[in-house]
Amino acid sequence: MMAAAAVELESSLELSFSGGGGGGAGLGSLPPARSRIFKIIVIGDSNVGKTCLTYRFCAGRFPQRTEATIGVDFRERAVTIDGERIKIQLWDTAGQERFRKSMVQHYYRNVHAVVFVYDMTNVASFHNLPSWIEECKQHLLTNEIPRILVGNKCDLRNAIQVPTDLAQKFADTYSMPLFETSAKNPNDNDQVEAIFMTLAHKLKSHKPLMLSQPPDNSEIQLTHGPKPALPCWC
């Protein structure tokens, strides 16, 4: 785990440079390819499986063992969508209050999308979702930012406490798509893939993306241009 050190990797710069021959801009060399970075934060109660979901997407498997996240973990995977190389950065945040306090400001900066996770076998984690949504709101993440609701641990069929219709109602209230999945069951790999790729496609379609620099802040921030008409994907 990269834990607190991940703050160093904060994605205030939204474009990275990759490839391009590594030798500078000499004759015949191509400028480095730019790849966009999409920062997605994954939040929810402790133990709902945030680490396992991000690990499943980035490493392609269920981790052998996990420990409570301290602060924030950071994972990244490069994907190609319609010929464009994109880095999906997943910020796996601590669910436990005592491990969150000092980090909150950092991971809410320049967020492009949010994944809210609850544990389908733990109704309290579902009931706590409004407080996570509220926390996002307090950090100025508006409803314009793509959000997805994920019920995890669907492999534990006999222990399910949150029925799908209840979760669906909640998702509808907040205009979020709902995914029920399992980070553990390899058969649900496609579903986990779909969660993050859906977001990446959605973010990619939010063109044009513009870089702007606020006068009193040295960090480059990404803002969206005029919002294109998008089909409802709820």
Ligand SMILES: Nc1nc2c(ncn2[C@@H]2O[C@H](COP(=O)(O)OP(=O)(O)OP(=O)(O)O)[C@@H](O)[C@H]2O)c(=O)[nH]1
């Ligand atoms: N059966 C089952 N267990 C899971 C699944 N996902 C995670 N777990 C287990 O749930 C526990 C918590 O998983 P984590 O991914 O560490 O949970 P977290 O939400 O990151 O927890 P914090 O770091 O404390 O916020 C671990 O024992 C995992 O093995 C799943 O899909 N199915």
